[in-house]
Structures are given as structure tokens and as C-alpha cells.
Amino acid sequence: MWWIMVAVAVLAVGYxxxxxxxxxxxxxxxxxGTPGFILGDNWGTVLQKQSLAEMVMMVYNACPNTRYSGFYQFxxxxxxxxxxxxxKQITVKDFDHFLDHRNFIPEDSDPLWGKNLFALSGKKWREMRTTLSPAFTSSKMKYMFTLISQxxxxxxxxxxxxxxNFITVEMKDVFTRFTNDAIANTAFGVECDSLRDRENEFYLMGKEATNFNGFWKNLRFFGYMFVPKLFKFLRITMFSKEVSEFFKNVVKSNIQSREKHGLLRPDMIHLLLEARKNGLKHEETEPLQDTGFATVAESEVNKNPKNTKAEITDEDITSQGLIFFFAGFEAVSSLMCFMSHELAVNPDVQTRLIQEVDETLEACEGKLTYESLLSMKYLDMVVSETLRKWPNAVGVDRVCTKPYTIEAKYPDEKPIHLEKNDIVWLPIFGIHRDPQHYPEPERFDPERFNDENKVNIKPYTYLPFGSGPRNCIGSRFALLETKALFSYILSHFEFVPVEKTQIPLVLSRKxxxxxxxxxxxxxLKRRSRI
Structure with missing residues (x-):
């Protein structure tokens, strides 16, 4: 009989x-929906049967006609x-209940990861966001435009x-090389040319820092997810020692050189050093001209009313620079890839955009300026629609930091009591592909964002950079970088499909x-000049 009792106990514990x-x-x-055993709703991505975007669409459509639904990450x-x-209620009005993102890795396990703005929580996040926020305003983007333009x-x-006259290119490769050089220039004060010097150390280290493919990188994520204390005890970090030391040395030597020789560059290191030395504060009024429809406004709770000095270490500066690499290598380069693909397969859109680029450059005598770049309405429409169809993040989470109740609104609902550490999720990819918000969501149509139509887009149905005080701080930088590069490219080339172009485009499940x-x-087809 003892084995029956053991079996029952095992089954009970297993259940x-x-x-x-x-x-x-x-x-x-x-x-x-119907979560899979142990894997939950991630079963498709783990087994490589679904892309992450397909998983989001699955859970988004699992329970139609609901304000919210449940799913399981494992x-x-x-x-x-x-x-x-x-x-809006959760990410803006009641933001103080949902301050944080879910963070897998404790700060003391890997400071370079744990100190970046995305990973910080609570008071530390508030302090760093308030410190960094003035560095990402419209005026500061104009300050950095010179470097991006170069x-x-x-x-x-x-x-x-x-x-x-015709060059076949794998766009992900060349765009990551551009974003590497742009971020090295604007965030770390280092000039690179990764198209010519393909094995330069900065590019190789940046690629290594942002590469999360492969068994061991995935093991680190899952290990910290399920057995964080063990991984912390084993001192397993997200960044290799080589990567960490490289970026620390770059920042340290750069700061020493600036302080010794009194060098000034319009980049992030300079802005953060200013914040450390004299403090930064938001301008009283921001310029009316901004980087576009997709730009997220900075919340008042993130603004520093006084230019008070901030306690920023060299390690803090390095950590914020590294989060730029994550955004640049993947998010911004991916935006550029999808935009170039959509232009190639929608030649009518590309023709109209080229015309606007030509007219703009002619008006400013061939020299692109910050003001002329941001005056291009159709360019902004194309970028906005690319981010609608192919958002940088398929979803983003928030952690409940103190008990909260979602009150019932309809007869089939009842109050939902969320406890501290419960997770809520914004399914950005699903919202952007919802035909109730965007008719024919699979169609690439920049006209959704023309002056007449964009005012009818319901608030909080367009979230390429998130929502509320915890939105993406780098939205202006990403948009400026993308618009500048495409203006230069389209002034000389047009994108065209080649034999290896996948039409229709299918997302990788790996x-x-x-x-x-x-x-x-x-x-890249060189444009003929008459």
C-alpha cells in the first residue's frame, strides 16, 4: 500500500x-486560452512552431470581445x-501601481545589465529616468543630428x-553596421566605419553584447527565470567578461581624455557628464517641431524641475550606453529592415517618398538639415505605418508593485484583484493588427497617418514605443536615425526586390x-540622373 500513497502524493504535488x-x-x-503543459502559451515559440509575433496573435485572439484575458508564460x-x-488606466493614470518591468537578473549579479534604464525598478528607475530624460528632448536630438548625419x-x-548600378544586399547586416557606427558615435564618442572595417572591435563587441541566439544565451535567460538564486550563486552574468571590460574601458578612457584635454562632443557621454557635474533639466517649452507621429511624449513625472546634480558613476554611463546597443542592433535596425522591404514591394509608396526627398534636398541646396528632415510629412507617414505593421516590440510588460483592482465594467465581468508582483502585458503586435483599430491590417498603407486620418486613430491603439511614464526613452533618437539614413539612401538609390527577396515576408520561428x-x-538600384 505504501507505493500507492507515494504515487498519490507525487500526483498531488505534480498537480x-x-x-x-x-x-x-x-x-x-x-x-x-488553452496553455500547453508546463510551457504554457509559450509552447509554440519554445518548440519553434510559432514566431513570437504569432504567439502574441494567438493569445490576443484567444478570447474575443474581452477587455482582458489570461495567458501563461510557462x-x-x-x-x-x-x-x-x-x-491608459494602468500605464498612465494608475502608473504608481505598475512602476516596473519584470527583471530576470539582479543588479548585483551583473551591474552592467542591472543598472540600465530598462532593468532598473522603483526609486532607482525614477532617479535614473529623471536624470536621463533631458538628454532625449527635441533640442538634444538636434544637438546629436550632426553625428547621425555624418x-x-x-x-x-x-x-x-x-x-x-545594382547591388544585392542583406539589409540586416548593413543596417546593424550603420546603427553600430551611429551609436558608437553618439553614445560612446567613438568613430567607426563598419562597412569598410568589417571586423572592427567595436562592432564585434557590440554584436556579441546583443546576440541572444544560441543555447547558452537562452540558458542564461531561462536559468534566471526559474532558478535565479542558483545562477546568482554561480555568478553567471548576461555579458561575458570580455564584453564588460571592453565597454568599461571605452567609457573610462573616453571620459579621462575629455577631462584632460577639455574636449566637447555632441553625444550622450557629454550629456551624462553634464548631468553629473551641473545637472540637466527639461527646457521650459519644447520646440513645436518633433520627430514624428510615433514620438512618445515624456511624462511630467519623469521631468526634473531643477537641474540638480545626479549621482552617476562611470558604470552607470556604460550601462546606459549598452542599452542603446540593444535598441540599435535589434529594434532600430529591424525597423529599417522592414521599412526597406515595404518600400521595395510597394513601389508606388517608394516613388512618392523619393519625390519628397528630392524636393526637400533641393529646397535646402543638397544639405540635409534637422528642420528639413522633420518637415517631410510623407516620410513620417511611411515610418509610422512601418512601426504599426512591424512594431519594435511585439509586447511589453508591467509588474504590479502594490495591490490593485480592475473594476468590472460589463455584466460578464467581476472585479479582478491583482497582487504585488502580478504581471500585466500590452500585446502591441496584436493591437496593431486588430481590424477594429486598423482595417485590412496586413496591408501597408501610409495614408492611415495622413493629416486627415491620424486624428481618428484611437488613443492607446498605437504603441510602437510603449505607453505611460515607462515608455521608450529613445523614441526620438530611433526615429531621427531612421529618417536621416533613408533620406540619404533614397537620394541616390531605390530598393527593389531580388531573387532572394521573400514575398510575402515570413517571420522566423527560430x-x-x-x-x-x-x-x-x-x-540597391542606383537612380538615374537626368
Missing amino acids: WLLIRPHRYWLEKGVKQ LLPTLLLKDPDLI NGEQFVKYFLKNDE SMHLVAEKGFWLG
Whole structure:
């Protein structure tokens, strides 16, 4: 009889640990889909049967006509927010209940990861966001435009010197090289030319720092997710020692050189050194001209009313520079890849955009300026629609930092009581592909964002850079970088499909990022001049 008791005990423990967690939302009266055993709703991505975007669409559509629904990241219950008013309520009005992102890695386990703005929580996040916020205003973007423009001209000159009328290019490769050079220049004060010097140390270290493919990198993520204390005890870090030391030395030597020789550069290191020395504060009024429709406004809670000095260490500066690499290598370069693909397969859109670029450059006598770049309405429409169809992040989370109740609104609802550390999720990819918000969501149509139509877009249904005080601080930088590069490219080339171009584009199921299954292969066709 003893073995029967053991078997019953094992089954009971197994049910309690592995099956009952997937009933969490049902017991709270929240509708949910059908999570897979242990893997939850991540079963498709883990087994490489779905891309991450497909998983988001699956959970978004699992419970139609609901303001929210439940899904599971493995065994972790997560509340999916679908209603725009509810998203506003949680991310803006009641932000003080949802301050943080879920962070897998403790700060003391890997300071370079744990100190970046995305990973910080609570008071530390507030202090760093308030400190960094003035460095990302419109006026500061104009300050950095000179450096971004230099990299854009450098990029185009490389292809012009090939003296070929048609060049086949894998866009992800060349765009990551551009974003590497732009971020090295604007964040670290280092000049690179990664198209010519393809094995330069900065590019190789940046690529290593942002590469999260492969078994061991995934093991680190899952290890910190399920056994964080063990990984902390084993001193397993996200960044290799080589990467950490390289970036620390770059920042340290750069700061020493500036202080010794009194050098000034319009870059992030300079702005952060100013914040450390004299403090930064938001301008009283921001310029009316901004980087575009997709730009997220900075919340008042993030603004520093006084230019008080901030306690910023060299390690803090290095950490913020590294988060730029994450944004640049993946998010911004991916935006550029999808935009170039959409222009190639929608030649009517590209023709109209080229006309605007030509007219703008003619008006400013061939020299692109900050003001002229931001005056291009159709360029902004194209970028905005690219971010609608292919958002930088398929979803973003918030952690409940103190108990909160979502009150019932309809007869089939009841109050949902969220406890501290519960997770809510904004399914950005699903919202952007919802036909209720965007008719024919698979169609690439920049006209959605013309002056007449964009005013009818319901607030909180367009979230390429997140929502509320915890939105992406670098939205202006990403948009400026993208618009500048495409203006330079289209003044000399047009994007065209080639034999290796995948039409229609299919997302890879082997990557946690939004990337094309067969790469972003396109042709750069030199424009004829009359």
C-alpha cells in the first residue's frame, strides 16, 4: 500500500506545481486560452512552431470581445490588456501601481545589465529616468543630428564608391553596421566605419553584447527565470567578461581624455557628464517641431524641475550606453529592415517618398538639415505605418508593485484583484493588427497617418514605443536615425526586390526577435540622373 500513497502524493504535488498554476485566471473569473503543459502559451515559440509575433496573435485572439484575458508564460500567469481605456488606466493614470518591468537578473549579479534604464525598478528607475530624460528632448536630438548625419553620409558613400548600378544586399547586416557606427558615435564618442572595417572591435563587441541566439544565451535567460538564486550563486552574468571590460574601458578612457584635454562632443557621454557635474533639466517649452507621429511624449513625472546634480558613476554611463546597443542592433535596425522591404514591394509608396526627398534636398541646396528632415510629412507617414505593421516590440510588460483592482465594467465581468508582483502585458503586435483599430491590417498603407486620418486613430491603439511614464526613452533618437539614413539612401538609390527577396515576408520561428525567415535580401538600384 505504501507505493500507492507515494504515487498519490507525487500526483498531488505534480498537480499543485505543474497543472494548477494554469487555472490561476479561471479561478479569478478571467477567460483564458488553452496553455500547453508546463510551457504554457509559450509552447509554440519554445518548440519553434510559432514566431513570437504569432504567439502574441494567438493569445490576443484567444478570447474575443474581452477587455482582458489570461495567458501563461510557462507557469507564470500574465494578464493580457486589450482595451485601450484600460491600458491608459494602468500605464498612465494608475502608473504608481505598475512602476516596473519584470527583471530576470539582479543588479548585483551583473551591474552592467542591472543598472540600465530598462532593468532598473522603483526609486532607482525614477532617479535614473529623471536624470536621463533631458538628454532625449527635441533640442538634444538636434544637438546629436550632426553625428547621425555624418554616419548617414558615410553609409551612402560606401555604396556609391562601388561604382555599380545594382547591388544585392542583406539589409540586416548593413543596417546593424550603420546603427553600430551611429551609436558608437553618439553614445560612446567613438568613430567607426563598419562597412569598410568589417571586423572592427567595436562592432564585434557590440554584436556579441546583443546576440541572444544560441543555447547558452537562452540558458542564461531561462536559468534566471526559474532558478535565479542558483545562477546568482554561480555568478553567471548576461555579458561575458570580455564584453564588460571592453565597454568599461571605452567609457573610462573616453571620459579621462575629455577631462584632460577639455574636449566637447555632441553625444550622450557629454550629456551624462553634464548631468553629473551641473545637472540637466527639461527646457521650459519644447520646440513645436518633433520627430514624428510615433514620438512618445515624456511624462511630467519623469521631468526634473531643477537641474540638480545626479549621482552617476562611470558604470552607470556604460550601462546606459549598452542599452542603446540593444535598441540599435535589434529594434532600430529591424525597423529599417522592414521599412526597406515595404518600400521595395510597394513601389508606388517608394516613388512618392523619393519625390519628397528630392524636393526637400533641393529646397535646402543638397544639405540635409534637422528642420528639413522633420518637415517631410510623407516620410513620417511611411515610418509610422512601418512601426504599426512591424512594431519594435511585439509586447511589453508591467509588474504590479502594490495591490490593485480592475473594476468590472460589463455584466460578464467581476472585479479582478491583482497582487504585488502580478504581471500585466500590452500585446502591441496584436493591437496593431486588430481590424477594429486598423482595417485590412496586413496591408501597408501610409495614408492611415495622413493629416486627415491620424486624428481618428484611437488613443492607446498605437504603441510602437510603449505607453505611460515607462515608455521608450529613445523614441526620438530611433526615429531621427531612421529618417536621416533613408533620406540619404533614397537620394541616390531605390530598393527593389531580388531573387532572394521573400514575398510575402515570413517571420522566423527560430529567433526571439522580429526577423525575416530568409533574411532581408534586397537590391540597391542606383537612380538615374537626368
